[in-house]
Amino acid sequence: MKIEVTFDSLDEVRKFTEIVMVGQATAQPSNTQAPVQPAPAVHNTAVPVQAAPVQTVPAQTVSAQAVPVQTAPVQTVPVQTTPVQTAVPTSTVAYTMDDLARAGMTLMDCGKQAELQKLLKEGFGVDALPQLPKEQYGAFATALRGMGAQI
Template sequence: MLEMKLTITAPDLSAAINNLAQTMSARVPGLQNGTSTCAEATNTTSVGADAVPAANPIQVTGVPTSAVPVAPAPTSVPVEQTAPVPTAAPAYTLEMIATAGTALIDAGKMKLLTDLIARYGISSITELDPSQYGAFATELRTLGAQI
């Protein structure tokens, strides 16, 4: 075990602390003109398992703790998260196209839907080739369907 003892003697420290307290009381509004006293500035500190607290702690009265400036906590800059950009066309199913077509019929756009089906050369959407689902869905969207 290593034991280390450190003794610091600072005879002018109490006068410096008293001067600091007087200066602060003159500059800080609302600070009482209390007296600042300082015990003899000789401290003995042991480092190790048998650490002993300071023999003569310094005591200053009349100085509010709010008078000590505190640096603000660092703020972090939020990183903007961007949504990934889709690189592939969405995959449509026959059920999705049928649901969108039904919504158009309910909205009174039956004639527009039958014209669209005729342009693809089919008599019903069940005959639509799966490779054409994307283009057909786009045209349904231009007619007002939610797909």
């Protein structure tokens, strides 16, 4: 779609910008012009049309001072920043021998007794759970979880 607007005077430019900027679609036309009629509705029908000769009208330049420009005031909003936390706080879970034994029993009930004995012997260097040092309880609990135990 192409729309061309031609102005004959600076007064017409001002009235046009008022209509566009303020949104007064029903602004009164100047006394020297005929009222603007709405364009007829366009329907999508194929009708052969002969080209009419095109008449060009010289463009009229308008200085930047003639067209008022309104700008909205700029508001600044203070932004609060929060420090970035780099480490996630964790808590140390203290496992007891009973916790580890219960988890081991559930694995043995599932038929994983041989795997459990292999884990104790090769992974932690002990033959039985009571021989496991307390410092190894957390690592052993993690290994039990890896085998499917709920602890």
